[in-house]
Amino acid sequence: MARITAGIATSHVPAIGAAIDNGKTGDEYWAPVFAGYDWTKEWIRDNTPDVVILVYNDHASAMMLDIVPTFALGFAEEFEPADEGWGARPVPTVINDTDLAGHIAEQLVIDEFDITIMNDIKVDHGLTVPLSLMFGQPSEWPCKVIPLAINVTQFPTPSGDRCWQLGAAIRDAVRSFPEDLTVQVWGTGGMSHQLQGPRAGLINPEFDNAFLDNLTSHTTALRHITRLEYLRQAGTEGIELIMWLVMRAALGKSVEELHRFYHVPASNTAVGHIVLKALD
């Protein structure tokens, strides 16, 4: 039986990827950012899952122009990194687990999620930066990855509560998969940031830290934060935090916080990172 053992959430700022790719992780600006991930890089060496279900948003790299899916499941065998305007990141090809992905698709549709299956996507920094943060610069990623892209950009975006329901359904789907697999669910994006207009640069540490505080045991409040409230409090791009709720719901009722990190800034963004162990 497959089981979800842990969840990881992290911001996925493109500049973090550039700092890694250009060997700047030791720079004065970047060193404090990367220090926040040292614990996790150590921990995950002994806790590498077979599969990561990686919840991210595509940043107008593979979707958003002609097609805007609410929930999109990557179903190709492999995913190459996208060229976001300055060449593709020099990172390994992402390898899917299509058996598990197919099972999850089946089960999600039975559970009345109207998912979209994507048979050909390039994956952008939203997916590859978290992999680099946790696994460094290997020649191959040490596990398979199922990309799950969520529309957080074009309104109407799904509600936080719908994302929670999706996470809970993913949990059920994984637990009903007969193969003996260790699965992690990662939620990416956030924390507070706004990348447009005169209000750009907004950072709300109070909101961010309350979110981190509540993520372990006070999740009801988080489920009911409206889309409007995210925009007001955490900036237009802070709404990416709804993807953390997919991860949290997938872990079940009880979790233990293993590690937490918060830092301002990375480029325009507040960086948040948390590692949660599933107890149920």
Place this chain on the structure above:
Amino acid sequence: MARITAGIATSHVPAIGAAIDNGKTGDEYWAPVFAGYDWTKEWIRDNTPDVVILVYNDHASAMMLDIVPTFALGFAEEFEPADEGWGARPVPTVINDTDLAGHIAEQLVIDEFDITIMNDIKVDHGLTVPLSLMFGQPSEWPCKVIPLAINVTQFPTPSGDRCWQLGAAIRDAVRSFPEDLTVQVWGTGGMSHQLQGPRAGLINPEFDNAFLDNLTSHTTALRHITRLEYLRQAGTEGIELIMWLVMRAALGKSVEELHRFYHVPASNTAVGHIVLKALD
């Protein structure tokens, strides 16, 4: 306030489109098929809606290869007919009502449907044949059309009951649109047919007629026909009938049957057609 006044269901066989385009509607083979639509062509002259929400499935013309959405709403200003391998059908460009489409998208996402917005699609026979059947060969379609494509081909397909829920939500969405608009919902595809394998050519008049009988007032039974049951009873492509359920649910509790037609065959398919008036 916008209101849904009527619903139309019809098969959307490509050969019917070819018969129209090639002037063969009076041929011995085709005349009985087209006779079944005479009543409706007459009726719709006095009952042309402002907008048709046209529920159809794309037949690997604009989707299905790289992207397989469960529910896809067309959101371009216009849609050209697809070239399905023998040139595009000589029919007018389909013009969208993006105001209403945008409102429906908003409301469906609030109602927890995980729709996909398509900003660039060509529309195939699934959408254009019903328009030709009802409106003939005008130089412009006499109303706007919102394409709503449903995956009925690649498993997992949505359940009939999920389609019913979608129809009910479309009803709510239309009724909460402030503009004074007359809207029809059309469900297309079906009836029994199978286009593959040694079992191709399957036709089940008993199943089809029961479906037509129950569509007006005994809808609970129809909602719970499983995907497996459609395949067993109505053939692999007979499952297109789930799109009729979207139409029926959008009409509300009470409807009056204005017209009905059933004929075998058109090419590989049993042709069914029904016109329902919304009474609520």
Place this chain on the structure above:
Amino acid sequence: MRHRLYPLEDLEDIPGTTVFTAKRSRQAYHLHKFCMSLMDAANREAFKQDERAYLDRFRMSEEQKQAVLDRDFSRLIDLGGNIYFLVKLSNTDGWSTQKAVGSMTGMTADEYAAMMRAGGRSPEGQRSIRDNLK
């Protein structure tokens, strides 16, 4: 969590029927890419000029290419294909959908057309492989 209303394996219990799944879609991805390329008149022309050379532009399996050259629709279904993609090929050839579909039944085009005119294939004995064995 909602439960399946039937075991997934039951989808394989229908006589003469292959259910098109996400997995089969992967198997036929490049075959289907070829089929959809025929939605363009210039591509149809190029295909007609030299079928083999045109097919070699696509990362299809050799078996899939041969089945296309043979217009063996049954085999193409076996190799993951779905009829909605495959009719782009038969349409390119100027075949009717009835001709393409009928070619999978083991009947001649005339026999199949006659069966359809007479009301089509009866569902009797066509619902379940298991039940037929009883």
Place this chain on the structure above:
Amino acid sequence: MRHRLYPLEDLEDIPGTTVFTAKRSRQAYHLHKFCMSLMDAANREAFKQDERAYLDRFRMSEEQKQAVLDRDFSRLIDLGGNIYFLVKLSNTDGWSTQKAVGSMTGMTADEYAAMMRAGGRSPEGQRSIRDNLK
């Protein structure tokens, strides 16, 4: 039917903020098509060679073209643009995302960078236009 938890108009009540909707996405469809074309190195090269000629390949409005030539990101947002598309342009120029984003704030790049290092823009007074008027 679920009801909105807030009036849709409230999305316009946030200071200095434009919410990207399906409607705005339509307005910027061809602008965004241009932006995504820059995900290809050869296209970036062609754009750099002759920006105006390259832009003329796209059915963008004249205002959108001019705003691209001016690298006026505020104006591009006004004209329907979304930052995730627009950064393809700033990335092509070799700008950091911080430079592109900061250019919309009325601050110099150094001022904006300094604000971010000091903890970013406070949300105080930035939550609601209505509340600010009270």
